[in-house]
Amino acid sequence: MDQNIRRTDVTNKVYGKMDQGSMSLYLNKDIIGKIRFTNQGNLYEMGEGFEFEGDKIYRQDSNSAPEARSQQQLVDDCEFGWC
Secondary structure (H helix, E strand, O other): OOOOEEEEEOHHHEEEEEOOOEEEEEEOOEEEEEEEEEOOEEEEEEOOOEEEEOOEEEEEEEOOOHHHHHHHOOOOOOOOOOO
């Protein structure tokens, strides 16, 4: 795993909704993945930035060290990254 990426366990914050033989996974109101139920077992399809490992769901977070932030941020007080 990249040293600049940390994982946060979000398992307890994820909920599912059944949808025609599969379950869509949500974190807050955002869909983050899907579980497809098959005769061979469950298939976990996670969205970008999320992973399933050992019965837990993780969100990948960028390193929040001050030096990493200062290298990526071009404008001070820019909270949304688009200014």
